[in-house]
Structure formats: C-alpha cells, structure tokens
Amino acid sequence: MLTIDDLGILRDVTVLEDGHVDVSITPTYSGCPAMDAIRADVVRALADRGFSDVSVHLVLAPAWTTDWMSAVGRQKLLDYGIAPPHPRTGSAVEIALSVRCPQCGSPDSRELSRFSSTACKSLWVCTTCREPFDHFKAI
Amino acid sequence: MPSSVAPQASMTSAHGRPRHASSEAAQDDGSTRWKTCQYTLRLADDALVSAQRMGEWITAAPQLEEDVALGNIALDLLGQARALLSYAADLEGTGQDEDSLAYLRDERDFVNAQIFELANGDFGLTVARMLVTSTYQYALYSRLKDSTDATLSAVAAKAVKEVDYHRDHATQWVRRLGDGTEESHRRMQQGLEDVWPYVSELFESDDLVQSLAADGVAVDPAVLENPVRAHVDAVLAEATLERPESTVRHSGGRKGVHTEQLGYLLAEMQHLARSHPGASW
Numbered sequence: 162m163l164t165i166d167d168l169g170i171l172r173d174v175t176v177l178e179d180g181h182v183d184v185s186i187t188p189t190y191s192g193c194p195a196m197d198a199i200r201a202d203v204v205r206a207l208a209d210r211g212f213s214d215v216s217v218h219l220v221l222a223p224a225w226t227t228d229w230m231s232a233v234g235r236q237k238l239l240d241y242g243i244a245p246p247h248p249r250t251g252s253a254v255e256i257a258l259s260v261r262c263p264q265c266g267s268p269d270s271r272e273l274s275r276f277s278s279t280a281c282k283s284l285w286v287c288t289t290c291r292e293p294f295d296h297f298k299a300i
Numbered sequence: 301m302p303s304s305v306a307p308q309a310s311m312t313s314a315h316g317r318p319r320h321a322s323s324e325a326a327q328d329d330g331s332t333r334w335k336t337c338q339y340t341l342r343l344a345d346d347a348l349v350s351a352q353r354m355g356e357w358i359t360a361a362p363q364l365e366e367d368v369a370l371g372n373i374a375l376d377l378l379g380q381a382r383a384l385l386s387y388a389a390d391l392e393g394t395g396q397d398e399d400s401l402a403y404l405r406d407e408r409d410f411v412n413a414q415i416f417e418l419a420n421g422d423f424g425l426t427v428a429r430m431l432v433t434s435t436y437q438y439a440l441y442s443r444l445k446d447s448t449d450a451t452l453s454a455v456a457a458k459a460v461k462e463v464d465y466h467r468d469h470a471t472q473w474v475r476r477l478g479d480g481t482e483e484s485h486r487r488m489q490q491g492l493e494d495v496w497p498y499v500s501e502l503f504e505s506d507d508l509v510q511s512l513a514a515d516g517v518a519v520d521p522a523v524l525e526n527p528v529r530a531h532v533d534a535v536l537a538e539a540t541l542e543r544p545e546s547t548v549r550h551s552g553g554r555k556g557v558h559t560e561q562l563g564y565l566l567a568e569m570q571h572l573a574r575s576h577p578g579a580s581w
Contacts, residue, residue, distance in 0.1 A: 191458050192379025221383065222454035224461070274365035275469055276372040280462075284365070300461045 163237045165199060169229025172220055182207055184217045187225045190280040190300075227299045238297060239263050244285065246299035260296045262287035272296075332515060335508050336449060337391035338411070339518050341401075342554060343440075344384035345412035348402060349562070350433060351377035352569050353420055362423055369469060373430075376462040383455045403573035407563050408556040415498035417553075417562040424484075424491030427477060430470035432495060435531045436502050437463040439524040448516035471535050478539025489541055496544035501551045502528070 165171045165186065172185040184203050188196050200217045207215045227246035235245035244260045259268040267289035277284040282295040328334055354374035361367045385398040415433060420426050441463060444456035477488040503525040512518035536543055552558070572579070 188379070188458075190376055190379060191383060191455075191462060192375035192377070194375065221458055222450070224454070224457040226461075274368060275465075276365070276369040278368075280372045280375055298465075300465075 163234060163241065165203075167231050167234030167237060169225060169231065169234070170199065179214075180212070181214045181216070182212045184215065185220045186217060187220050189225050192280065227297065230297075242294060243282070244294055244296040246297045249299050260285055262290060262292065263294050264292045265290040270294075332512070332517065333391055335512050336452075336517055337388050338508060339512055340384050340388040340391065340452065342411045342413075344381050344388055344401070345410050346416050346433075346437075347377045347384060348381035349410070349412045349416040349565065351375075351381055352565055353416065353418075353426075356420055357426065370426075373466050373469070376459075376466070380455065380459045380462070383458075387451045387455070399573065403570045407558055407566055410558065410562065410566070411554050411556060412562075413498070413501045414550055414553040414559055414562075415495060415502065417559060417565060418495065418498065419561045419564075421494065422487055422491060424477065424487035424489075425494045426491070427470060427473045427488065428491035429495045430466065431474050431532060431535060432499055432502075432528070434463050434467040434470050435528045436524060438467045439527045439531075440519055440521075443519045443523075446516075447518070452517065467531075474535050474541070475539045478536070478541040485540065488539070492536070492541060493544045493546070496546040497548040498550050500549045501553060504551060504554065506554070 168189070170186050170189065172187050173183075174185075175183045177183065184207075186196070186199060186203070196219065203217050204215050207213075226249060228249055230246065238245045242263050244263050247258050247260075260270050260272075261268050262270050262285075265287060267287055269288040270285050271288060272283055273286050273293065274284040276282075277295050281297055281300075283298050284293065285296045286293045351374045354370045354377065357370040358367050358374075361370055381402075382398050385401045389396040389398060389401055415429060418425070418429065438460065441456040441460035445453055445460055447453040447456065474488065477484040479485070480488075503521045505520050505522040509518050509520055513520040533543060550559075
C-alpha cells in the first residue's frame with residue numbers, strides 16, 4: 162500500500178502530553194481534491210487506534226515537490242503501473258527525459274496528453290508494448 | 301446580475317469590502333493588514349473567476365484531452381483561490397470564510413481584472429487569454445514567493461509551479477494554432493484581437509499596491525509588464541501571429557467595475573449557495 166508518508170504528504174505528527182494528536186499534511190497541488198478524503202482517513206485511522214482527540218492541519222510551506230516522495234514510494238508507484246517522477250534537475254536548459262514504461266520497461270514512449278486522471282499526472286503510451294500509462298509529473 | 305438593488309450607503313465597496321457584512325466589515329483604517337486583505341482578494345478573485353471560466357470548457361473543448369487539461373488547470377486555479385480567499389477572510393477578521401467570500405459577494409465587490417471574466421467565446425480567445433494570464437501569473441508568483449508575508453509567500457511558491465505548467469500548455473497551443481492551418485491561424489489571431497484591450501489592466505498600479513510593494517508584501521504589477529510582454533511577443537513571433545495594435549484599454553476591475561459578463565458567471569457560480577443557504581455535502 163502506498164502511504165501518505167511515502168508520497169511526502171505527511172509532514173509531521175505530534176502527540177501532546179494530554180493525548181492530543183496534531184497531524185500536518187501538505188497538498189501535492191493547490192487544488193488537490195483528495196485532501197478532504199486524506200484528512201478524514203487520518204482522523205479515522207487514529208480513532209481506530211484509540212486517539213480521539215485529533216487535529217489535522219494543512220501546511221503549504223515549504224511547497225511540496227516530487228523530491229519529497231521516498232524511494233519506496235516511487236517503487237510502489239511503479240509496481241502499481243504508474244511511471245514515477247524523474248528527480249528534478251533544476252537545470253536552466255530544458256531537456257525532455259524519456260519516461261520508462263512501467264509495464265515492459267521500454268524507454269521508448271511518448272506523451273499523449275499533458276494532463277491525465279489527476280492534476281499530478283500526464284498520460285503516456287509505450288511505443289514498444291503499446292500500453293497506455295500514467296506518469297507522475299516532476300514538479 | 302443587477303447590483304443596483306444594494307443600498308446606496310454601502311456603495312463604497314469599490315475596495316472589495318463585502319457589502320453584505322458591511323456593518324461589521326473591516327474598515328479602511330490604512331493598516332498594512334487591511335491593505336494586504338484587499339490585495340489578497342484581487343489575486344483570489346483573478347484565480348476564482350479564471351477557474352470558473354476554464355471549468356466551463358469541460359465537455360465542450362475541441363478534444364477529450366483538452367477537457368481534461370482545462371479541467372485540471374481550473375482545479376489548480378481553484379485551489380489557489382481557496383487558499384487566498386481563506387487568508388483574506390482571516391485578515392478581514394469579521395467571521396467571513398472562503399465560501400462566504402466566493403458565494404455571497406455581489407458583482408461590484410469582486411476585484412478581479414476584467415480579462416479573467418470575459419466569456420470563453422471561441423477556443424482561440426480562450427487560448428489567447430490563457431497565454432496572457434498564465435504568463436502574468438507566472439511572473440507574479442515567481443516574485444511573490446519572496447514576499448515578507450509568510451502566507452502569500454507560501455501560496456505563491458506552490459502556485460508558481462502550477463502556473464508555469466499552464467503557461468507551457470498555452471504556449472504550445474498558440475504555436476500549434478498560429479502556425480497551423482489558415483483557419484486556425486485566423487481564429488487564433490482573432491482571439492488575440494479580442495483579449496488585447498484587456499491586457500494592460502493587469503499591469504496597473506495604485507497607491508495600495510505600491511505601499512505594500514514598498515514593504516515587500518506585494519509585487520507592483522507595473523514591474524510585470526516587460527517580462528510578460530517579452531514572453532508573449534516571443535511566442536507570437538514563433539507562431540507567425542501579429543501582436544494586436546489596440547489603442548482601447550479597458551479598466552476598472554480592481555475597483556469593482558466589470559463587464560456585463562461577470563454577472564452571468566456569478567449567477568451560475570453562486571446560485572446554489574444562495575438558493576440553499578448553509579447547504580453542505
């Protein structure tokens with residue numbers, strides 16, 4: 162299971178002396194519609210483990226980038242069929258890196274659409290095995 | 301929607317102060333807090349109105365992929381608008397929240413620049429506007445991320461990466477349509493002609509923003525004009541398009557003066573919240 166910790170969305174968890182749990186999460190994109198569901202899931206997961214006094218708050222700074230995603234998180238995305246993001250180069254020269262097909266491993270792929278099922282992904286197709294796949298964009 | 305039914309006494313809402321809460325609304329006391337609130341509302345309304353226009357393309361764009369693209373761009377802008385509206389509500393300190401600011405303000409209380417509210421029209425107009433506004437927002441947020449105001453800085457640092465992608469998307473469309481067929485070129489050029497009279501308003505400055513800029517809180521829109529025009533000109537040249545030579549300059553959005561088209565947009569956006577006050581999912 163891919164966790165919010167793997168994705169770098171979970172920023173901090175603090176347990177205070179009186180048992181209050183404070184959780185900080187950060188959105189991948191400003192308009193990520195999953196934030197409300199994630200917030201509810203955090204509250205539920207903590208309630209299941211006996212923590213009923215919980216606050217979840219959203220932090221924006223420092224801004225999330227795909228570099229917050231762990232190596233384990235990247236591998237889990239790949240296993241699930243989503244091409245993980247490249248490391249961000251920060252280079253002044255724009256270069257397009259090939260995206261490896263998560264199905265057959267071929268680097269011979271092309272972008273079909275710059276946007277896909279969610280804001281954080283683009284839609285690609287593998288030229289070798291012909292399978293379409295999602296790619297988590299590096300930001 | 302007609303706004304003339306509002307009581308005359310509260311017509312001072314030219315600064316974006318929500319009229320419906322005028323009795324408790326924060327007054328113009330000249331404080332940095334008040335000015336920051338007004339400035340934040342401008343950025344928020346630009347993003348909110350833009351999100352609403354982009355969202356209108358879903359199921360109506362020229363390609364399925366473009367439905368998805370414009371829908372995702374709208375979502376980014378809506379997320380930016382929510383963060384900014386929430387912050388404006390906090391600064392105002394009269395019990396407003398992002399929803400009341402989005403759904404319960406009247407047309408004259410919106411302080412977006414007029415270019416954002418223009419009806420979508422032809423796809424060429426939408427693309428022309430997206431090129432200008434995303435380039436503007438990119439130039440703005442890449443500077444605002446260094447704001448001395450921690451919240452504006454955080455929102456901008458997040459937004460700049462998103463609008464960079466929007467700008468790239470718009471740039472690709474302008475190249476493709478401008479340097480495409482005779483028909484696509486003609487419609488892309490027409491889109492530019494249609495939005496051009498609204499471009500200069502984006503770079504208008506006033507006392508409020510200049511005073512905030514002096515404190516490092518805001519970015520004076522005047523400094524954005526050269527970088528924005530440089531990028532847009534370069535894209536137009538590549539796309540074999542002509543920069544329009546419009547002498548007409550529409551203005552007034554920052555003072556709550558809008559085109560007829562904003563009223564219709566708000567009527568659609570606000571209808572549910574106003575018809576069913578307090579309704580939630």
